[in-house]
Amino acid sequence: MVTPYKHEPFTDFSIEENRRALEKELQLAEANLGKEYPLIIGGERITTDDKITSFNPAKKDQVIGYVSKANRELAEKAMKVADETFQWWRKTKPEMRADILFRAAAIIRRRKHEFTAHLVLEGGKPWKEADADTAEAIDFLEYYGRQMIRLKDGVEINSREVENNRYHYIPLGVGVTISPWNFLFAIMCGTTVAPMVTGNTVLLKPASTTPIISYKLMEVLEEAGMPDGVVNFIPGSGSEVGDYLVDHPKTRFISFTGSREVGTRIFERASVVQPGQKWLKRTIIEMGGKDTIVVDEDADLDAAAEAITYSAYGFSGQKCSACSRVIAHEAVYDELLELVVEKTKKIKVDDPTNYYTYMGPVIDEASYNKILDYVDIGKQEGKLMVGGDGNNTTGWFVNPTVFADLDPKSRLMQEEIFGPVVGFSKASNFDEAIEYANDTEYGLTGAVFSNNRVHIEKAREDFHVGNLYFNRGCTAAIVGYHPFGGFNMSGTDSKAGGPDYLVHHMQGKTTSEML
Incomplete structure (x- = not known):
């Protein structure tokens, strides 16, 4: 039986103790600015000469850090690693994958102000907004872990006297997650762990304006026990790395959150069947609103x-x-x-x-x-x-x-x-x-x-x-209270944080045995 989850509470910063805790973490974060961050492919840290520079939008000359930038060659390396990893990761127990999410949530919860302080600096978020972003990342981890356990045995269907029928879900394959800069932690986290917990492997390409928080999530997932190659961290340009992976014949699905212009472009490119491609790519796209x-x-x-x-x-x-x-x-x-x-x-x-x-x-x-x-x-x-x-x-x-x-x-x-x-x-x-x-x-x-x-x-x-x-x-x-997604040009209405979101990362399989 899976226990229900109530969302992570927001921090009350009118309490002096909480206020001082975040102030301390902000001082620590500012003292550690300017670091370099590598790619992570199959657990291997890879440093490149070409870097993405993350700036503080409130202090436009202040560098948050330098992140190694992937190219097509490294994107192909990541694809091969993810494809090989998928062959065994897809057979792992859903409970084991969910446990990685639960432990990751606990790690972030213990270090909540540390992550919130980073969001203030890299994302330019006021305290309340940054704290809510961190809380939502925790919510996604907890909620999707529980949803996977609920879905692990499939859905009951009818059987006749002469046969035994089952309907269950299997993962899709290698997915590309292209995350946004506005909810730099929450949406990035949710769109990364949803495909992972459902048995897929992931190529994570975060927004180039806010890539460092994605690296920090990678560290948390590794600490929580995620095996090498399950999620691969490959920041890079959309025109080089993004297009290459969207077009790749081994890409099974793309999860994108961002502008309508980019989302419709991904949707169009994903519809093209490339040489050697054996499936129609699935797209999970959220594009914005008015x-x-x-x-x-x-x-x-x-x-x-x-x-x-x-x-x-x-x-x-x-x-x-x-x-x-x-x-x-x-x-x-x-x-x-x-x-x-x-x-x-x-x-x-x-x-x-x-x-x-x-x-x-x-x-x-x-x-x-x-x-x-x-x-x-x-x-x-x-x-x-x-x-x-x-x-x-x-x-x-x-x-x-x-x-x-x-x-x-x-x-x-x-x-x-x-x-x-x-x-x-x-x-x-x-x-x-x-x-x-x-x-x-x-x-x-x-x-x-x-x-x-x-x-x-x-x-x-x-x-x-x-x-x-x-x-x-x-x-x-x-998360879990207001499943989120929209109609028309707002996207595919996949309802993030809702009871059917994980199913978008899987496919139903029917087996029938004659008795």
Whole structure:
């Protein structure tokens, strides 16, 4: 019997002991900056001359570390190792694989502030966001370990008197995990251990802006007893290593989290059957969103304003689930807008190593420039209410920004910005609000604030998103509580942290024995 798992609690940093513990780890992390990190292929540490440099986005000249960079030759070496390892790893007991995850979770839990401190520096995350990222990584390890044990015996099917029938799951093969920089620990961890615990071997190519946390996960998995060659750490460029592995005839599946542009490109490339390829590659893809909070005329406006603020500006809006659109009923539009503007003005933007910082930097110069380009577009399309500027003197800081009176079809209300920018549009009634909310190419998250039960049930049926929340914000999905994934151009809706996520990394096999 598998015991149920309750998610890892968040740290209360109002308690001085907790605050001092993280401050100590931040000092230790800063004292160890600038180290070099090798590739890991079949347990072998490999150093290359070509390096990826990881910078602190809050202190753009501060180097977090240097990570060896894989090329095609090393990617091929990793593929051969992973393919050979798969031949015996696929036959290991699911309980043994799950136990590796449970021990890894325990190791991270004991060193929680150490990992959180690293996320503050490498990812530019404020304390609360970094702590939640670490907690979610622990959650994925615990949850997927338990799910594998539940799935190990397959699913009961019918048998006739003359036969004995069984239906069970087997792993797919070698998978490529291409992880994002925004949830640099949690999503990277989840998309690495899900294929591993299901009996596959993994080639892990982390985001080039945040590769060091992936190396630290490798160390934890090794300490937890993971054999050599099961997960191989091969950071490198997308155009060289990424494309090569996506196209490779021995790649069985690709797990990707990132932009729509890259995700659709991977989906297209994976559909091509290469010479020597014996299967159709499976893709597990999450690409982003243009997420809307709808506010009805009878809603609690204070609660709605609070939810809009934290959903839009948590981690500087760099979440695929972030609120970037508000559709408000015309009867409450002005009051709600004023409440959000006032809350936005109070937000502290600063170095995330400071305890009091609510919002830190965006990830890099490219993001900084892209967001400010969208601000310029917003100034043409709507009314700038607050923010609309940035400061790149020491790091990549963009102030939280609100635009009002936008056409629902404007670029600011249609295109993913991935920054602390939220736009407001007005609806004349609830039906129109839902129509506007659905009028994007995405379908990831959404929220509705209403006290009208008929309207809530209408939204439940008609608001076309993978994760819909009522009278709360549209971010902060919890593993095992809110299985996460979206419709349309938000991806393949594989529902990470949900009861059927692991099945995407396996295939069903039926055996039937005549009696």
